[in-house]
Amino acid sequence: MSTNKKSRKIITTTGSQKAATTGKSSLGSRKEYEVKEMLFKQKNFYYIFGGLIVMAIGFVLMSGGQANPSPDVFDADSLYSFRRVFLAPLVILIGLGLNIYAIFKK
Numbered sequence: 670m671s672t673n674k675k676s677r678k679i680i681t682t683t684g685s686q687k688a689a690t691t692g693k694s695s696l697g698s699r700k701e702y703e704v705k706e707m708l709f710k711q712k713n714f715y716y717i718f719g720g721l722i723v724m725a726i727g728f729v730l731m732s733g734g735q736a737n738p739s740p741d742v743f744d745a746d747s748l749y750s751f752r753r754v755f756l757a758p759l760v761i762l763i764g765l766g767l768n769i770y771a772i773f774k775k
Contacts, residue, residue, distance in 0.1 A: 709771075716771030724764030731757035 709717075731753055 713771050713774060716774065717768055720764045720767035720771060722764075723767060724761050727757050727760035727764060730760060 733747070733753060
């Protein structure tokens with residue numbers, strides 16, 4: 670693997686042009702800034718936002734509408750349904766895995 674990092678130096682001067690050409694630094698100062706490559710690329714951000722959307726879908730699946738038609742009756746089938754107990758946490762974990770993949774992908 671190559672360890673060639675893309676960076677470039679930008680030199681800026683402040684003050685008048687005359688002070689910079691004569692070598693006097695009373696009015697102008699010379700600063701060097703090194704511009705580095707960003708850590709995440711555009712594809713990484715797509716994966717991160719996709720993972721967040723998948724996680725949001727999982728949370729929507731976990732929530733539910735009206736679980737019981739009557740507040741006096743306990744209906745375990747609607748509360749402990751396949752969608753809320755198994756499917757929604759699985760979708761959330763897939764979204765988390767997608768975000769972890771996006772962070773570690775170079």
